[in-house]
Amino acid sequence: MINGTDYVKYIKNKSIPFYSHSNNKKDDSITFHSASYNKSNWNSIITDDWHYMMHNSNDLPDQGWKIHISANLEDAQEVLIKVSELLITTKVSFKFIPDFLTLELSYSKNADRIEAGKFITIYPKNDTEFCELLDPLKRITDQFKEGPYILNDRPWKQSNVYYRYGGFRAMTAIKDGRTIYVIRTPDGDFIEDKRVPYFSKPDFVNEPIYIQENNTYPNPETFAKLDSLNIKEALHFSNAGGVYVGKYKGHDVVIKEGRPFIGIDQKQCDGFTRIKAEYKTLMKLKYVAGVVDPIGYEKIWKHNYLIEEKIPGETLGEYMAVNFPFPNNSDVTLYKHNALQIIHKLVNLVKEIHQKGFAIVDFQPENIMIDTDKRHGTINVRLIDFESAGPLNNRYNPNLVTQDYTSFQSKTFKDADWYTLNRIARSIFLPVESTMFYSPELEKRQNKNIKFKFGKDVVDYLTKVQNLCAKHTTIYRQPAFYDGYVETPQESINSNNLAQNIAALEKGITQNINYDLKGLIYGDIKQYNDSLSWYAINYGTMGTIMALQRNNSNILRTSAFRNWLNKVEERIDSITKQDSSFNVGLFDGLGGIALILYELGHKDMAEELIHRCNSTHNALNISMYSGLTGLGLVNLVLYLSTNKNNYMRVAKQIADTIISRYHSGEFDNQEEYEGRLGLIKGWAGPVIFLWKLGTLINDLHYRSEAIIILDKIVATGIINTEQGSALSDKSKGMVRILPYLDTGFAGLSLVLMDINLDAPNIIRKKYSNIWETIQKDVGSFCTYQCCLFSGTAGLAMYSNTVKLNFNKTNSFDIYLQALNNFMLSTNRKNMLVPGQFGVKCSMDYETGAAGVLIALLNIENQINWLPLLANNPLNIFNSKPTTQLKVMK
Known part of the structure; x- marks a missing residue:
């Protein structure tokens, strides 16, 4: 999972205002390198996150015991040289983090706790090789400083050598609607390969006898003082340590844990060092009433603990x-x-x-x-x-x-x-x-x-x-990671300026298109996830191209763009032939990419790519974003365009699969996640897909199933507030009200308004309270972001749809005005959109300028904002009823 720490790698190119790779060697991190090797015997592959060293003779199993080497930042390169010398000599495949910055970020406070500390990963071919490697690796790493403790591994003889049983190759499955990593049991069944922050092994696996007889562990008495803290619950975890509630010497307390060599900050101070310093600082501020009071300090095993008063509120x-x-x-x-x-x-x-x-x-x-x-x-x-x-x-x-x-x-x-x-x-x-x-x-x-x-x-x-x-600081600041000129756009966004605003947004995109980039545009950093992510709707090229296409942009008719597109078509063809594990989703994968290629006239290749998508759809979640609903809509619109029955057949199969999974308990058994009831990543997406399919072919079964799921969403998530009905979310351990297009009330309301166009008696009678709330269009004064899915742009578009359905709106102009909280420009004439975290800008569909552009196009001209073929008879969210076809059920 990507967090704010991951963005640090993509902000250092000061020549452009967008997230990107650095273009300045001075900004580049120190690159790690292994010991020398014979290139004819080893396959070396470098990605953003890993440098793989795979020996050509290795035929690795899908799963087994793997070894991780932890290293201190100060001597990581030396550790790598010595460890890789052994592995290269013994022909054992391995991978390592490729550069110092990536390692440093993986050790930082808010990085992934489960992966932190795993500098080198080693893939033994079998249990015998696994056991034979442990002591030689310990002898090597004992020469160096202690590294971070790896939470979900077990250490070998309390050294920097760790191990766990798990998958060597990524194998995934769907469990209760979520994608999980799996391993295979001896019976051939798949079970979850648990990624938890403590040592865990599958029930069918025992540690080799050599491990059981020879590993050593700390004396249990080392941890006895933990009992004095009387820890009751955990409030928070990070790489630096946990934060707990406890009772200490009669006081209700909060306990902050510090771990050594991990939770690194930019000064390379670890969690242990900072906790020790914090205790000293609090003692000096002890009589400032507004500062938390320190109560005690303990060092237990390798960790330290700051005990402080528990403040109410x-x-x-x-x-x-x-x-x-x-x-x-x-x-x-x-x-x-x-x-x-x-x-x-x-x-x-x-x-x-x-x-x-x-x-x-x-x-x-x-x-x-x-x-x-x-x-x-x-x-x-x-x-x-x-x-x-x-x-x-x-x-x-x-x-x-x-x-x-x-x-x-x-x-x-x-x-x-x-x-x-x-x-x-x-x-x-x-x-x-x-x-x-x-x-x-x-x-x-x-x-x-x-x-x-x-x-x-x-x-x-x-x-x-x-x-x-x-009096003490400078309030107005220029960008820290961009050397160019930045100001607000000359024209503010409002309903009288929409044509100029749309033109300014298009300029902000087209003036920054780069044909030397694989992905043409500068989107969110998640466009670098894999080879296909460069081109996906959400963060990659095709979402931005779709917005430009909907605006009839001249740049799409240039020879430079056409040449680029032809090369990209070949690249996508190659990627999806070589690796069958590609994402197929409407927003995150090949399904959406193929539809935009189809719309651009590359129809034969688009249909071939959809064929590849359709062969893998059984292992998908139910969502419109990355799962079955999105792929079902892809097939439905292609049927409407081509009249080829195979697309309708697949769409029906997908619909039947969604219905089956719902009635098998997937909805009820799912863990809470943000947007579980929403339009883009949740169950409201299947509602609109099933309804549109049923209405299109006049099949009551699919329409009825849509209403059954809609009833479940309403019963589960709709709550009453002073402003009327609202969609609640419980994924963060508290009840939140979310208004957004992707996760909240706006997306669900779009579904209700669309169904109402086909069957007004159902919606107005069955969901009258919700319907009244939609009509009121109370709206929100502001949102944290301005983007399409979870920001102001999406809500402005939604409010405009309310206006089209009811001939009135209370919030539309407020949303448009709120967009001005964010908009930037590099020349006063164009318009740029801040990306995630606001440090730099983004041109993409989900987080950046393309999404805001498509929202304003929808408002101005009712242009379809979904990445489905333009002007298709489904009429999803364009304030028109579904066009019913005269076809056999």
Whole structure:
């Protein structure tokens, strides 16, 4: 799973404002290299994440005991040389992390805990070779410093050599609707290859006798002091260690764990070092009332533990998520009153802590505790997490900080705190993603929205706070990772400027197309996931091409584009011939790619690619995004275009599979995940697919099954609020209300409005409360992102659909205005869109400019935003009923 840490590798190319690989050798990380080898005997393959060294004579099993080598950052290259010398001599295949930056990021606090520490992975051919390698590898690694403990492996004789049983090749299956890694039992069945943060082995496997007789373990007495902490539950885990609730010497406490050699920050301090430093800092701030009190400090085994008071309340981030008056018709009085109190107290806290000679540094909403006394109408504000804190005038080098609240141009810790205070104050009233720069003009556009919601007095107060902060820091900043000019676009987005806005977005894309790139555009970093990801709808080329095609862009008629497309067609053909494990989804894989090729006139190749998709559809989830629903729609629109019965046959097979899986309990047995009930990645997608298929061919069975699943979604997720019905989400351990196109109420409402066009009596009577809420179009004042699926652009498009269905809207213009919280430009004439985390921009469909462009095209001209063939008779989400065909069921 990709997180914010992974984006660091893709922000260092300062010549462009987009996420990309670095183009400057000075920015490149130190590349690791193995010992010398005979190239005729070894197959060397380098990806972004791994350098594979596979011996030509190896015929590796699909699964078995594999060995991992952990290494300290300081001597990782030397470890690799010595270990690879042994492996090359013994002809054992292996892989290693290819460069220092990737290794450093994998050791960072928020990287994947399950994979952290696995510098070298070794693939023994059998159990005998596995056992024979352990002691020689231990003798080699014993010469070097201790590396991170690998959580889901078992160490060999308490060394840097670890092992676990698992898959050598990626084998996957679908379990309760989710894709899992699997291994094969001796009976030939598949079971889950569990990726958990502790040692686990399948029941049918025993450790070899040699392991059982010779491995050594720490003395159990080493861990006895853990009992004194009386740990009751875990609040949070990261590579740096866990955060727990416990009881210590009669106190209810929070316990922060520090692990050595892991949880690395940019200063290469590990979790252990930071916890030790935090305890010392808190002791010096012990009498600052707004700072969490330290109660104790313990070192147990290799870890250390900071014990501190358990503060009542919730984090500021949680407080804002629950209490912010997002609905446009909500009363803002109480939130406004409390928010002003919070900011006032934060200002005083910063002053008091600075008077003690310290800066907070990792100053952000998740480290601010809010306890509301409703009886007296007061707010208590406390600060936690001083891992990064230090003396005021220390040189500032951002490490464990949150991008939204960071200025990479701050010079000192003191400077950074004042900058962050201003950002927090503004985000309390406008919780949106920060962009790669901040200027008076962008601030002016954002203040217009704050004033509309909360009044001029709030803008005046924020200006007063900003003026205070400006005495200590520079408020307006240029991009930290782009050397060029950035400003706000000349034209703001509004309903009177849509044609100009669309033209500006197209310019922002076409002016930055790069024919030297495999993928032509600069999308989200997930476009680098695999060879096919470059071209997928979501983060790759085809989603952007679709948006340009829908806008009849001249660039698609140039010889340069046509030459590029011909080469890409050959590349996609080659990729999908060589590797049958490619994604086939509408948004993430070959299904969507093929439809855009078809629309561009490459029909024969498109149909061949769809044939390859159709041969693999049984192992898919049910979603429109990456699964059966998307592939079913692909086949349905191709049937409508070609009248070839095989496409209708596959569409029906897919529909029958979805229905069967639903009635077999897949819906009920699924684990919660964000968007499980939603349109793009959840069960609302199958509802619209089954309904459209049933209506198209006049088959009551498919329509009835669509309504059965829709009933289940409503019963499971719809809740009543002050603003009417809402779609709830429980994936984060709390009940959240999500408005978005992909995961929330907007997507489900599109489904209801589409079905209503075909069968109005069903929707208006059966779901009358939801229908009334849709008509009200209460809307949301802002969203964190501006993108199509989970941001403002998608909600603006949805609100326009409400207007088309009911001849009225309450939120459409507000959404359009909210887009101006984000838009950037490199020449005032074009328009760029911030990508994930806002550090750089994106041109893609799901997170960037192509998605915003397709939303505005839909608003202006009712252009189909789904990556299905344009103007097809399904009429999905274009405010027209389904065109019924005269065909046999």
